[in-house]
Amino acid sequence: MNEFALGFSVAALMKGVAITLVVTVGSSLVAIFLGLIVGLIRISPRWPLRWLAVIYIEFFRGTSLLVQLYLWFFVLPIFGIILSPWTVAILGVGMNVSGYGAELVRAAIQAVDRGQYEASIALNFPRIAMLRRIVLPQAIRSMLPAWGNLLIDLLKGTSLIFFITITELTTASKLAADATGNYLLFFAVALFGYYFIARALITPFVRWLERRFSRGFVREVLV
Amino acid sequence: MNDQTVRLERITKNYGTVDMPDNLNLDVAAKEKATSEPMVRFENVAKRYGTLTVLDKLNLDIARNEKVSIIGPSGSGKTTVLRMLMTLERINEGVIWVDGEPLTHMQKNGQMVTASDRHLRRVRGKIGMVFQHFNLFPHMTALQNCMEAPVSVLGLSKQEAEARAAELLDMVGLGDKKSHFPIQLSGGQKQRVAIARALAMRPKVMLFDEVTSALDPELVGEVLNVIRKLGAEHNLTMLMVTHQMGFAKEFSDRVCFFYGGKIAEQGPPDQLFSDPQNERTRQFLSAVLEAG
Ligand SMILES: Nc1ncnc2c1ncn2[C@@H]1O[C@H](COP(=O)(O)OP(=O)(O)OP(=O)(O)O)[C@@H](O)[C@H]1O
Ligand SMILES: [Mg+2]
Numbered sequence: 274m275n276e277f278a279l280g281f282s283v284a285a286l287m288k289g290v291a292i293t294l295v296v297t298v299g300s301s302l303v304a305i306f307l308g309l310i311v312g313l314i315r316i317s318p319r320w321p322l323r324w325l326a327v328i329y330i331e332f333f334r335g336t337s338l339l340v341q342l343y344l345w346f347f348v349l350p351i352f353g354i355i356l357s358p359w360t361v362a363i364l365g366v367g368m369n370v371s372g373y374g375a376e377l378v379r380a381a382i383q384a385v386d387r388g389q390y391e392a393s394i395a396l397n398f399p400r401i402a403m404l405r406r407i408v409l410p411q412a413i414r415s416m417l418p419a420w421g422n423l424l425i426d427l428l429k430g431t432s433l434i435f436f437i438t439i440t441e442l443t444t445a446s447k448l449a450a451d452a453t454g455n456y457l458l459f460f461a462v463a464l465f466g467y468y469f470i471a472r473a474l475i476t477p478f479v480r481w482l483e484r485r486f487s488r489g490f491v492r493e494v495l496v
Numbered sequence: 497m498n499d500q501t502v503r504l505e506r507i508t509k510n511y512g513t514v515d516m517p518d519n520l521n522l523d524v525a526a527k528e529k530a531t532s533e534p535m536v537r538f539e540n541v542a543k544r545y546g547t548l549t550v551l552d553k554l555n556l557d558i559a560r561n562e563k564v565s566i567i568g569p570s571g572s573g574k575t576t577v578l579r580m581l582m583t584l585e586r587i588n589e590g591v592i593w594v595d596g597e598p599l600t601h602m603q604k605n606g607q608m609v610t611a612s613d614r615h616l617r618r619v620r621g622k623i624g625m626v627f628q629h630f631n632l633f634p635h636m637t638a639l640q641n642c643m644e645a646p647v648s649v650l651g652l653s654k655q656e657a658e659a660r661a662a663e664l665l666d667m668v669g670l671g672d673k674k675s676h677f678p679i680q681l682s683g684g685q686k687q688r689v690a691i692a693r694a695l696a697m698r699p700k701v702m703l704f705d706e707v708t709s710a711l712d713p714e715l716v717g718e719v720l721n722v723i724r725k726l727g728a729e730h731n732l733t734m735l736m737v738t739h740q741m742g743f744a745k746e747f748s749d750r751v752c753f754f755y756g757g758k759i760a761e762q763g764p765p766d767q768l769f770s771d772p773q774n775e776r777t778r779q780f781l782s783a784v785l786e787a788g
Contacts, residue, residue, distance in 0.1 A: 386631075388631035391582075391584055392633070395584070395624065395625040395627075395694070396644075396649060396693070396694070396697060397620055397621050397649050397697065398649055399617070406648055411634065414635075486635075488635055488677065489634045489636065489637075489678065489679060490634060490635070
């Protein structure tokens with residue numbers, strides 16, 4: 274094996290890992306933020322708002338991520354809107370996942386016990402305060418495991434940003450494997466890389482949130 | 497027309513006619529009327545779910561400070577009465593009045609129209625409710641449960657709300673459980689927190705819907721004792737649905753027996769329990785007493 278090619282490939286691979294990390298964190302934040310907003314709009318008492326949220330969800334959830342990325346990257350410039358690959362990657366992946374996230378938010382809010390809503394009305398809470406103080410803390414707790422899955426999915430989906438010219442982890446592994454001929458090594462590294470990011474970053478983050486939102490739900494002391 | 501006259505007209509129009517000499521001072525008349533006004537009035541209220549009529553032309557007045565028990569067989573509409581008053585259910589016909597004001601309706605350009613959210617929120621503030629299944633906020637401690645609404649609805653400061661909540665928890669005998677979460681409390685303790693939580697909003701009317709039905713028998717007494725204490729020490733109008741006939745008899749000023757969405761019989765507890773006039777009441781009471 275060529276020493277130079279190996280060193281070069283490892284460096285490129287590290288860069289790929291870093292890029293995948295940045296895009297994962299960035300688009301996760303976008304997905305969480307937009308998912309929460311759109312999910313709340315989805316249950317608005319005003320039907321035009323609800324309707325807009327439905328269209329948003331249908332579009333981002335119902336069409337392919339790759340086509341969406343192409344749309345932002347290759348079609349928007351036709352209308353004079355030119356976005357950098359990074360912007361398209363983070364917003365594009367984030368918005369796609371937020372479509373699924375919004376549905377998680379809606380379902381979790383609607384699954385909060387009716388009695389909680391009735392007690393809030395009896396105590397005369399305005400709708401916003403009821404959502405913020407009573408309903409959301411309980412809904413967030415119950416939607417967190419599903420968000421954990423969704424964000425791990427998001428991580429894996431980031432390999433598609435190769436198609437908008439970003440050399441992320443999968444692409445870097447492929448290039449390194451091509452350059453050195455050592456496909457076993459580099460794809461094993463790629464496999465492990467994704468597993469490691471999910472296991473070391475996303476899962477602990479979600480667990481930490483779960484603990485924070487579990488006050489009062491479990492009798493025993495939390496570990 | 498000034499406000500007072502509008503108000504008077506409305507009262508006379510909706511509460512039946514009152515003979516009013518022309519030269520009577522309107523202010524005095526309005527005031528007298530206000531104190532003799534019932535705290536709660538159901539006026540020809542009907543409630544339907546689809547084609548099922550749950551309550552039919554309900555007329556019921558509850559005086560200030562009066563303690564009224566509602567009894568009756570399952571499905572007779574008892575819970576529905578409380579839920580309509582708490583605005584958890586819309587009514588299909590009639591008007592509900594609270595403290596001399598329409599709850600379900602409001603005056604707009606001289607007409608009675610369906611209440612806006614804003615109107616509902618203002619009038620609803622006079623009513624508090626305790627539920628069969630407690631409905632405490634699970635993510636908050638007993639103290640926080642009692643502080644949350646005073647802070648985010650009434651705008652009290654944290655300190656004021658905490659003082660009020662602590663006092664009420666002491667009153668219901670839970671001074672030592674302030675930092676417990678609902679899951680760490682027994683059913684009876686949960687229900688007492690729920691009572692304190694409702695009282696923290698300083699309601700004028702308290703509604704209790706079978707508040708001891710979900711409790712183990714040995715925990716019923718502690719909750720009833722709190723309600724007794726409330727009745728004795730506070731100026732509260734109370735309306736309670738209950739299956740505790742002994743308590744209804746001892747505690748209430750009046751008992752209403754519901755049957756098939758109507759008040760089949762009502763009267764002072766001594767009379768209604770010992771000498772019921774209606775055949776349905778007799779059947780119901782003997783069935784209940786037999787069951788123990
Ligand atoms: N959301 C609803 N949709 C349809 N029917 C309903 C609904 N809520 C209540 N009902 C019906 O209305 C009737 C009265 O119900 P309600 O809960 O007031 O009875 P209740 O007197 O409180 O009975 P219980 O003693 O069992 O609590 C019942 O026949 C019930 O089936
Ligand atoms: Mg009931």
